């Protein structure tokens with residue numbers, strides 16, 4: 001029963017990203033069932049899932065046909081190596097499908113186990129690429145403060161959220177961080193256009209300092225996710241890419257969150273931000289979270305150097321036991337089929353702006369300093385004072401309070417410090433938006449009251 005399970009969990013399961021003092025006091029919520037836009041806990045409470053599991057269950061919960069596709073593959077051939085010249089049908093099919101969906105020049109796929117390993121593997125591929133080009137000094141990766149790229153050791157160094165690395169070492173000789181693009185907290189008196197100039201100039205200055213000959217790549221999320229759903233100023237990504245091109249620096253888009261429909265397209269880089277990354281990384285929505293999977297989509301130009309017969313010699317000595325795992329690839333193929341069949345990207349393009357508009361109506365609440373994001377990737381930033389943008393004390397745990405009040409009323413949203421993230425399954429209708437926003441409205445009122453107490 002739930003009580004014994006909870007005890008087993010408490011005694012033996014080390015939860016990721018968890019505050020043990022809170023965990024040991026309050027325990028965990030066992031999520032036992034799910035369907036469509038809902039998940040259910042062991043006590044039988046049903047919640048609207050406002051975070052798509054963890055930005056990943058894009059097609060919604062309980063899709064029996066994904067389960068069946070996985071079961072069929074697992075029963076027929078659950079696993080065999082893809083090293084050397086071995087392969088399997090779902091991995092081959094999925095690679096061709098991703099090449100079809102991605103921007104035209106990205107036609108080659110390297111598989112990993114999730115987002116962190118996709119980013120880690122990408123950097124190894126990038127280093128291998130420059131080594132083969134005879135430019136072994138091009139090693140350094142430019143990332144950004146508050147970026148989130150994962151928690152394997154290199155991905156954690158790419159990550160720019162300071163608190164993530166307080167208790168760990170980082171591989172600082174490989175990574176340099178620029179400022180994040182934070183329009184809400186940009187320097188006083190700067191227009192958005194001037195702010196964009198300022199950020200691009202910072203990149204150019206950094207290149208001048210380190211030397212383009214020592215820099216391999218720039219990595220960025222099209223919209224920063226865990227770092228606070230930060231939408232860069234207009235034109236930022238295009239201009240950063242131009243700087244990359246001028247300096248033979250590869251432009252890597254981390255589309256782990258923005259990919260597979262969250263912003264209304266399979267990939268946001270080209271369709272939304274008008275960039276043509278040399279590499280796009282994805283995970284999460286790739287398989288809608290039904291099985292672990294990550295992928296690095298590589299341009300023809302890079303592939304030409306990495307692996308074509310014309311460049312024979314040398315072994316690409318990197319990869320995972322589970323690179324191209326047949327069951328995960330089968331899940332991804334079915335999830336993509338559903339996204340296409342049910343026109344889920346179109347749903348996001350239709351309902352997304354309505355979600356943005358309705359969330360903005362919550363700005364009258366005392367704590368809501370900023371409502372931002374795009375389509376199904378949204379966030380509330382809570383503050384103590386809307387004019388000065390000063391934060392509430394950490395001990396107020398404002399994000400937790402609001403999430404708690406929302407959950408009590410049947411909606412799960414994600415607290416991230418003083419922020420609340422709303423990143424739902426991509427099958428929300430306008431009616432679901434209305435229900436969710438009404439719950440949030442009540443939750444904000446209750447949380448504001450409890451802050452006064």
Ligand code: PLP
Pocket residue numbers: 113114115116117119148149150151221225226254255256257283284
């Ligand atoms: N990149 C981005 C943009 C992410 O948001 C995440 C996870 O949230 C990752 C990478 C890491 O992915 P994973 O947790 O699957 O390793």
